[in-house]
Amino acid sequence: DGGITQSPKYLFRKEGQNVTLSCEQNLNHDAMYWYRQDPGQGLRLIYYSQIVNDFQKGDIAEGYSVSREKKESFPLTVTSAQKNPTAFYLCASSIGQGTGRGYTFGSGTRLTVV
């Protein structure tokens, strides 16, 4: 079964630490995205990548970094510079370059700073 896998489902981080969230897809999709969900604020785009070895900042990229070394993988690092990292993080992929059609989402990672 093709799909998009995020791990871990729950993650706890101490203040001042960097942490990396994993996102892997086997759908052969070109584009991948990272969103953050906070209560009452919907889904806000952190970073996106349309092809391997290329990525662009979204609306709230400060304090985050990404890489896209393989088509299947788009890990997100939450750095210590991110002021309020506690949130639900969602990874998505789509067939075309930035197309609005056919976004497939992972099941999310809940990050909590302790």
Add this chain to the structure above:
Amino acid sequence: DQQVKQNSPSLSVQEGRISILNCDYTNSMFDYFLWYKKYPAEGPTFLISISSIKDKNEDGRFTVFLNKSAKHLSLHIVPSQPGDSAVYFCAASEETSGSRLTFGEGTQLTVNP
């Protein structure tokens, strides 16, 4: 600048009745609109979409209406079922230019048995 807005954070309806979820947008270049459904601790799943060349699209119990002049779309669920209880996100894109999706804030729908 919130280009896609869902002004109702929550909606509660009785089982069997109609649920109407609303969405407004400001960017006149948007030409493709989608609704996603999200359960707690899960990723959103695609529900239904509509292109700007249409004003209505129907799929079973779900119908999306688009009013381009008012920059407004709505999702109708008839009849509503308890399993429909979820957060519903409206999203839009400039499909012809290949832009990414812009999401609204979401509306929590609760269908009471």
